Amino acid sequence: MNNFYMDASAVLNFYNITGKKHLFITGCKGSGKSTLLNNLCVLLNENFDFLRSYKTMKPEVVIKSNLIENAREYTIGTPLTTNPDSLSKGNNMKAVQEGFLKCAIPAIRSHIDNSNNRFFVIDELGYLESSCIQFQTSIFELLNSSHVLAVIRKQSTSFLDKIRSRKDVLLIDIDTIFNNLSCIIMASGMSKRFGHNKLTADFNGKTLIENAISESRFVNFKDRIVVTRHNDVAEICRHENIHFIKHDMPYRNDMIRIGVTHIINNSYSDGILFLPADQPLIKRTTLQLLCLLFVYHNNKICRLSFNGNAGSPCIFPSHYFNELLNLPEHKGGGFLIKKYPAQVIAVPAQDKYELYDIDTPDDIIRLSAISH
Template sequence: MKPTGMPVTRPTANSIWRSFQTSGKKHLVLTGASGSGKTTLLASLFSSPMPGVTSWVVPEEGVYLKNNCSKEIIQIGRYHPDPTHKRNQMLAIPECFDEKGTAFLHSCLHATSKWITIDEIGFLESNSCKYRQAIRTLMKHKQLLMVVRKQKLPFLEELRNHKDVFLVDLDQPYGNAGCIIMASGQGTRFGGNKLLADFNGQPLIDFSLNIIKNLFTISVVVTIHKEIQSLCIKQNIPVLLHTFPHRNDMIRLGLETIGDHIDRCVFLPADQPLLQKESMISLLLCAENDKNSIWRTCYGDIVGSPVIFPAEFFEELQNLPLRKGGSLVINNHSDRIRTFSVSNINELRDIDTPDDLSQLLHRNL
């Protein structure tokens, strides 16, 4: 299991944008706890400010809303003493939302930009039916990038769960995903254990081990090699040593180890040293927003690994015929396959022979 308090590797603006474009969704919503970096991330998604509105808090004074185009500012919330709790509470100013705030949003309908940003939407908006409806109208005519507070309020949940929204929760951006690193190859064509071969000064398997750090609820390296077991133990990475001969054994053992703890599982080969962490992150974001599909990487018409299977396929994967791998499940459910395109074909290349290793080293120079 991921240790409590372990930092989560946050998605970059580029990984979010790539996965959003792959999804086919219309709107992008960033959510998360206070201080999770939503506004900072929003600003990094565009090279210049977009039409829309921006709100902020002035401590002990109130909340203000600015029209990004006209720069006009209004107050939409004010502090009010709460004698029962000996502190101030924030109260909405509904008439400001209903009049100026709604007008700000309506003006965005005439902007030449197809994108509108709203930073942020919280509990104060629940006090204005007109303002909420103006947001819904914008969603019909524009593409919205919204920062939404992580609160259980009907309108906020409506936005987060909207069918056309691609949601990124910065507190848990990859959901409850697990990973099995497949490291049980015999290395017959390589002439030995290829996973310990030197690749730019590191054992080949180290590149896969680095990719998975701080991404998964739980992960495990499944291997037949005692040297790989020792390497994983030194790096405090869960590892399962076994003596079974076939690929279906590796899949079965991995899922028996972690399958009960996760909603989906990534199968990551241990011999793709040029796979980028950003590609893995983008693939995970895609799967978190489309929980019913089998997701895999591709480059043009070439498909490859890693592959993400939802939990509903675990039983089928655990009962594969002798010598069969996950491709059998993929072929059985071709209508459920979706792909994410990596930036470079070399990300998908694996190493089976010394010549493969030499070629990838040359391409990585």
């Protein structure tokens, strides 16, 4: 089962790190755009003004704002047809100018002229909004004067395209943001200090390898693979329905070569995340932030860190794949990180324990207690 959804904390941290003025969320119908926007609003921890549009049971599209008296609803769209099957498909509404002139535009004007709130939230901007020139002018004035968090319809119109192309806009497409990222779960360690295969040891009701597989599902990777030398790990992978490669090669560079070769041969990827199977406290927020920043800086190596202490996981862009295939004996990705320090971006973890790995049975006890 894939439990992927966009984490609002990761998105908000990403937005703040990039320094962009505006954040726009797009995606197909039902992708969770409005849910993500609502979760972002909760995390803002400050007051904001808003403009919300939604379809009623009539059906009509109405709009309202906290800046309009009594938050009254105004109609901005009515059906082009009475056929219920057609109403759920495509551009099936015609614009009603009154809602823009009496609600949307005055709300934006009030925010610009009178509000002390830093953010203006819009859910959503779509094709109906593209029909009102006065509203479009107000939106661009708003973008020039305030900070906007908004859902934007996944459709090409002149109005929407102009917004998406602005340099001060950070656009996140929920459908495709991680489409060209792959993940290799490194599960070939010998567990010499542990006494037996640590990846099958229990950690709060799951084996470590099951925990790592769950972590890998925090991001909607294009390809996901476990590289292991262990029969018991391979059996768990079968049960978890995740692809694996079992090998008997001796060194870390061999494991990396095996995994990278699979990714290259099976799916084009802009980058590969190497996820250790023995770091059980990595959070969804952190892993998504790591991937978001990699996509934003798509020519850089991104690695997790906390207060200047760097660790794993790491993501390597595709132009390092050839070097990953030809690492010196015994060496791993750290060899390239030391070789190209100026190309490395440190991505902040939520806490130091996310970087901790398990080497001994005592580590299991200690980190299990921390996770509760």
